[in-house]
Amino acid sequence: MSWTITSDDIHDLARGAAVLGTGGGGDPYIGALLAAQALAEHGDVTVATLDEVPADAVVLTVAMMGAPTVMVEKLPSLDEVVAPVHALGTHLGRPVTHIACAEVGGVNSTIPIAAAAALGLPLIDADGMGRAFPELQMVLPTLYGITASPLAFGDEKGNVGVLQTVDNSWTERIARVACVEMGCSVMISGFPMSGDQARAALVPGSLAHCIEIGRGITAARAEKADPVERTVALLGGRELFAGKVVDVERGTTAGFARGRARIEGADAAQAPSAMTLSFQNEHLIAEVDGRTLVTTPDLIIVLEHDSGLPITTEALRYGQRVRVISAPSDERWHSPEALALVGPEYFGYDRPAHRFDGTVDADLEETAA
Amino acid sequence: MSWTITSDDIHDLARGAAVLGTGGGGDPYIGALLAAQALAEHGDVTVATLDEVPADAVVLTVAMMGAPTVMVEKLPSLDEVVAPVHALGTHLGRPVTHIACAEVGGVNSTIPIAAAAALGLPLIDADGMGRAFPELQMVLPTLYGITASPLAFGDEKGNVGVLQTVDNSWTERIARVACVEMGCSVMISGFPMSGDQARAALVPGSLAHCIEIGRGITAARAEKADPVERTVALLGGRELFAGKVVDVERGTTAGFARGRARIEGADAAQAPSAMTLSFQNEHLIAEVDGRTLVTTPDLIIVLEHDSGLPITTEALRYGQRVRVISAPSDERWHSPEALALVGPEYFGYDRPAHRFDGTVDADLEETAA
Missing domain, CATH: 2.40.390.10 (CV3147-like)
Incomplete structure (x- = not known):
């Protein structure tokens, strides 16, 4: 059943995501700021559970790609977050219906919330890894034959690119060198999936799990228990x-x-x-x-x-x-x-x-x- | 007045282009092979002079980008030559009407001939420099405010990308790192221009000039004069x-x-x-x-x-x-x-x-x- 992410959830969600992010995915505080700003400007985000995503949905992942050392100093604007989604939607020639997280991690669990808010689209309670990994092809969808490309990338200057590659490792290779040249941090959107593909390939319930972990830490501290x-x-x-x-x-x-x-x-x-x-x-x-x-x-x-x-x-x-x-x-x-x-x-x-x-x-x- | 490039012209054209290419643009012999093959498979190419290109034409340049040291060992197939043009045409959503040379040079004067033959499109008797230069933004169209992007690039494996950048130097920077990652040599198509823009910005008559120079060398040698x-x-x-x-x-x-x-x-x-x-x-x-x-x-x-x-x-x-x-x-x-x-x-x-x-x-x- 669908639920709603409000600004009250962001802090715990980002904290839980930083736990599951295994050290990667950037500073949860910074990611939370961006998501909170997007919710304040555009309203709460509807979260759809995987089982209720229509079979013919057009699902795109949204993420920040780059070195976390740089990402924490180059927080994107909302315009920058949605630019690759728009570029990819135009390339696909079909309206995007759902946003999903490629990974769990401080920034990459909260940026899709900001994207969903700014685009007025539902976010799926799932992600492509159940943790974070450093390279773009390292998602369960790759194991299901789902292609990373067409994948769009964009930077804070307004440069945008769309890649169509022969496999997901080549998407990573070309997007990575572009990312480095563009300042070691870019916004990306890719892995176009149907609802059925998302259901098969993604890890269900990650966002709810992040909130549960974040709340657990908060509650344990309040109870003087060991978080x-x-x-x-x-x-x-x-x-x-x-x-x-x-x-x-x-x-x-x-x-x-x-x-x-x-x-x-x-x-x-x-x-x-x-x-x-x-x-x-x-x-x-x-x-x-x-x-x-x-x-x-x-x-x-x-x-x-x-x-x-x-x-x-x-x-x-x-x-x-x-x-x-x-x-x-x-x-x-x-x-x-x-x-x-x-x-x-x-x-x-x-x-x-x-x-x-x-x-x-x-x-x-x-x-x- | 339009004229026709036949396989008889290719050798002299490539030789003249290698002269104007000032050392760059790759081996004229290799470029000539590719163009000759394309003409044999697809028939002669019609060359339009700049003055007869319609004002609302959709002109794209086609070129090989990379280090000449590598380009001479990685001659593209015709499929590879036309892939970026198709990608860019789809991106533009309008049919491409004319092909033009971005520069004069051994390979980059003959590859557009191969592209025009394979696509069944006229080639314009002009180029963007009147010589060769090493970077993508170094064309007269840049001085006329014509943008390099949308620009498409592709490799022999089938990877393709389309860039939309904030200026022509950024097109160069991102395409260059992608080119290096893809093996130091890619096919590109970009600088979409109207007929009026092409007339203002390109150097007229370059292809005819190349043939004239190539024939001059051949003739001087036949006459025992100094070529x-x-x-x-x-x-x-x-x-x-x-x-x-x-x-x-x-x-x-x-x-x-x-x-x-x-x-x-x-x-x-x-x-x-x-x-x-x-x-x-x-x-x-x-x-x-x-x-x-x-x-x-x-x-x-x-x-x-x-x-x-x-x-x-x-x-x-x-x-x-x-x-x-x-x-x-x-x-x-x-x-x-x-x-x-x-x-x-x-x-x-x-x-x-x-x-x-x-x-x-x-x-x-x-x-x-």
């Missing part, structure tokens, strides 16, 4: 490590925020003693004392030690006291095809996927051999 | 230097073939003793013993010493005996606005434009001061 434990319970995950951030290496290269963070155990006598997180916009690998604990596609999330507030990768800094938690991804991310798209090997780490609960997915190469 | 002198006379230019290529530095960087060539005088007692040519796809600066002789926008052309055949920048190599000639560009390239677009300063050389005849254009900064 981290509350979040772990809501995600069905577990806590991996607690400690202090002692080192962050970070670079904005090839349009991504790439780096590693080292977290030392709060207690010197604690064993294991240090965790290393490797990220490309999102956290990809969690290691403890050199041993792989959890990897993409499962969720690795850094929360502030006491408040339980999510910390994005670009906000990680020396001295923060944090807790690292992990949670299962959508099960579809563990198929061999999915692991080829988003598994550790794709990102250059020579190891199989380690799940949040300590089990290890079959090694793809060994399976093939 | 270099013949070409100099046809261009209204002068010979600058004769000697042997002793050094070529060359790199394919940021999508361009950039470098310098050093030519030593044939006679050791000769003074001046050495010429240096600096190029970015095309020859930009000719210096003798450290003194600037001629610069962009006037034409600097390298011809083989005895045969008078043009040598493109990517074909320059040690030991070639060459003669360097220069000729005036279209006079519109010498306005202050034009020099800001294509003068030596734009390319990073801190000097005013030196004309082919030894005179120097007013220094822009001094004029402004």
